[in-house]
Amino acid sequence: MRTMEWQPTSELIDWGNDHFGKMAVDSIWAPDDSGVQYRKMSDNSYALVFMLNHPMAQEHHMKFTLLMEACGYTMEEPDALETVTPPLDPMAQAEMQYNAKQEIAQSWACECGFPLANNDLEKSKYEYIETVDADTSNGTTVPIDLWRVVIGCASCGQDINMDPDDYHLLAGDDLFMRWNSSTHKYVAQTREQLVDYAEGGAFDEGIAGMFTILGKMRNGERVPPWMWGITSIQTHLPLHEEE
Numbered sequence: 571m572r573t574m575e576w577q578p579t580s581e582l583i584d585w586g587n588d589h590f591g592k593m594a595v596d597s598i599w600a601p602d603d604s605g606v607q608y609r610k611m612s613d614n615s616y617a618l619v620f621m622l623n624h625p626m627a628q629e630h631h632m633k634f635t636l637l638m639e640a641c642g643y644t645m646e647e648p649d650a651l652e653t654v655t656p657p658l659d660p661m662a663q664a665e666m667q668y669n670a671k672q673e674i675a676q677s678w679a680c681e682c683g684f685p686l687a688n689n690d691l692e693k694s695k696y697e698y699i700e701t702v703d704a705d706t707s708n709g710t711t712v713p714i715d716l717w718r719v720v721i722g723c724a725s726c727g728q729d730i731n732m733d734p735d736d737y738h739l740l741a742g743d744d745l746f747m748r749w750n751s752s753t754h755k756y757v758a759q760t761r762e763q764l765v766d767y768a769e770g771g772a773f774d775e776g777i778a779g780m781f782t783i784l785g786k787m788r789n790g791e792r793v794p795p796w797m798w799g800i801t802s803i804q805t806h807l808p809l810h811e812e813e
């Protein structure tokens with residue numbers, strides 16, 4: 571057991587006051603790669619609900635507890651704490667973490683309480699925000715296109731803006747890897763799907779017209795970066811699509 575005199579910095583406490591305060595009661599806080607998850611139990615308490623069976627997870631829990639206490643929250647003893655032993659294989663570990671994140675995404679809700687996952691996600695819209703210069707590890711910058719996904723809440727009608735990565739967790743590959751321009755619908759094809767088309771002869775007489783590969787622009791419109799270079803099936807949208 572190591573003795574630590576770790577204390578949260580004032581910046582961290584400012585961040586915690588803001589972040590923990592904004593979270594709705596019953597929502598889950600699962601910091602990336604920490605091995606721990608918390609549920610907000612009331613306006614002034616949290617409980618540990620998940621912990622990876624890993625020394626780092628215990629250290630994180632100790633630090634997060636100190637941070638929450640510094641922000642005025644108590645850490646409740648959980649009724650049932652789930653501990654999971656991580657697999658040794660890094661691939662399996664990554665998959666386990668991804669699955670855990672996907673599971674949490676299913677519990678995200680609109681401010682009105684309606685679960686985001688219960689909306690007709692096929693109607694989600696991708697919106698370009700702006701291009702910013704992002705720092706790279708070797709000290710240069712690269713332009714990055716920022717996008718958001720807009721979901722209309724089926725219960726209260728409010729538009730919910732999401733980070734595309736979060737939307738990907740919520741909606742899964744099939745719904746994420748498609749894009750509607752103003753005239754066409756593009757649906758990304760997996761390697762397995764393309765193999766099936768190839769086996770069926772779809773490419774024998776030259777590329778069939780239904781397939782396309784998207785670049786950064788299509789017919790004067792910006793393409794979401796996650797669709798760049800992806801083989802997709804394109805279909806015309808009806809001219810006057812009903813909302």
Ligand SMILES: [Zn+2]
Pocket residue numbers: 680681682683684723724725726727728
């Ligand atoms: Zn709502």
